[in-house]
Amino acid sequence: MPLILGIETSCDETGAGLVRDGVLLGDALASSMDEHARFGGVVPEIAARAHLEALPQIVRAAVDRAGVGFGDIDAVAVTAGPGLATAVQVGLAAGKAYALSLGVPLYGVHHLAGHAAVDVLEHGPLPGRCVALIVSGGHTSLLVLDDLVRDPIVHLGDTVDDAAGEAFDKVARLLGLPYPGGPAIDRTARDGDPAAITFPRPLTSARDDPYGFSFSGLKTAVARWVEQHRGAVPVADVAASFQEAVADTLSRKAVAACREHRSATLLMVGGVAANSRVRSLMAQRCAAAGIELRVPSPRLCTDNGAMIAAVGDLLLRAGLPPSTLGLGMRPTVTLSRALIG
Numbered sequence: 001m002p003l004i005l006g007i008e009t010s011c012d013e014t015g016a017g018l019v020r021d022g023v024l025l026g027d028a029l030a031s032s033m034d035e036h037a038r039f040g041g042v043v044p045e046i047a048a049r050a051h052l053e054a055l056p057q058i059v060r061a062a063v064d065r066a067g068v069g070f071g072d073i074d075a076v077a078v079t080a081g082p083g084l085a086t087a088v089q090v091g092l093a094a095g096k097a098y099a100l101s102l103g104v105p106l107y108g109v110h111h112l113a114g115h116a117a118v119d120v121l122e123h124g125p126l127p128g129r130c131v132a133l134i135v136s137g138g139h140t141s142l143l144v145l146d147d148l149v150r151d152p153i154v155h156l157g158d159t160v161d162d163a164a165g166e167a168f169d170k171v172a173r174l175l176g177l178p179y180p181g182g183p184a185i186d187r188t189a190r191d192g193d194p195a196a197i198t199f200p201r202p203l204t205s206a207r208d209d210p211y212g213f214s215f216s217g218l219k220t221a222v223a224r225w226v227e228q229h230r231g232a233v234p235v236a237d238v239a240a241s242f243q244e245a246v247a248d249t250l251s252r253k254a255v256a257a258c259r260e261h262r263s264a265t266l267l268m269v270g271g272v273a274a275n276s277r278v279r280s281l282m283a284q285r286c287a288a289a290g291i292e293l294r295v296p297s298p299r300l301c302t303d304n305g306a307m308i309a310a311v312g313d314l315l316l317r318a319g320l321p322p323s324t325l326g327l328g329m330r331p332t333v334t335l336s337r338a339l340i341g
């Protein structure tokens with residue numbers, strides 16, 4: 001069975017992973033998160049420089065942890081988009097260099113397909129058809145997946161403004177919590193009351209697009225509440241109440257999509273799928289509706305190299321032709337195919 005090296009550099013995580021036949025053999029990750037913290041968000045030039053410096057060591061560490069040699073690698077998979085242009089470019093150039101020097105094919109991979117594919121490494125092959133909820137820092141989408149690498153990916157709905165992770169990051173900033181905001185809100189919310197404040201559940205009325213998302217209004221509602229209570233903001237209660245609004249909105253829509261599309265399985269992936277309340281409420285509502293919930297463990301929900309290797313492994317086993325070495329980066333590519341050719 002072929003061995004795939006996966007490389008991920010779309011944002012602030014530098015990741016490499018080795019996958020063979022649906023099994024993660026080893027991976028490694030570096031993050032430039034701390035360098036961005038004082039700016040309150042990812043600075044593209046800083047992220048790109050950090051990838052350039054970290055990538056050789058991260059690839060080496062992943063290869064060592066997998067207990068393989070560079071000569072054992074049969075293909076290289078690399079994120080070709082979407083993401084920060086400067087950051088994607090570093091990984092893509094490195095991926096081409098590894099593929100060329102090892103004399104193996106290169107597969108350009110859609111980052112969001114990686115978020116979905118990583119679940120295969122923990123829970124086995126995906127069902128023939130399922131509904132997937134992708135909730136990351138840059139994207140929020142409800143999808144119908146058939147064969148993840150062979151078939152076109154159908155979008156039931158997307159966010160019309162902020163992504164769920166973006167809302168976590170912005171609300172954290174409002175509350176004076178550190179970047180990245182998602183984990184900070186998750187931690188802070190543990191000491192808060194999720195019913196303390198009833199924040200809006202956006203696009204959940206009967207007139208609204210059932211599978212559309214909008215988080216910018218929710219963020220504004222939190223900002224307004226914080227402004228009105230200046231000097232006496234119960235940070236834990238606000239964090240817990242905001243988190244509850246997101247978890248409630250995501251789970252209502254995802255369960256409705258499974259029901260309408262008769263999907264026995266919901267796949268929930270992306271950085272926000274690491275959130276403890278999003279996971280528990282989704283699990284509760286899926287169980288009540290008789291839907292099997294598949295969610296990767298938290299460390300594989302956020303960006304990593306294993307997820308890109310997982311797509312490469314599926315592409316190779318499906319016998320799909322590789323990308324060319326002339327492949328360009330696609331910083332804003334929408335998710336319609338796992339392979340970026």
Ligand code: KG4
Pocket residue numbers: 011135136137138139164165166168169180181182183186270271272273274275276301302303
């Ligand atoms: O998937 P990801 O690592 O990168 C993108 O592809 O965007 O997602 C990053 C996003 C960030 O917005 C981060 O705040 C959020 O995922 N995130 C979380 C948690 N961990 C990461 N949001 C809520 N709760 C968490 N525990």
Ligand code: ZN
Pocket residue numbers: 111115136137270271302303
């Ligand atoms: Zn991501």
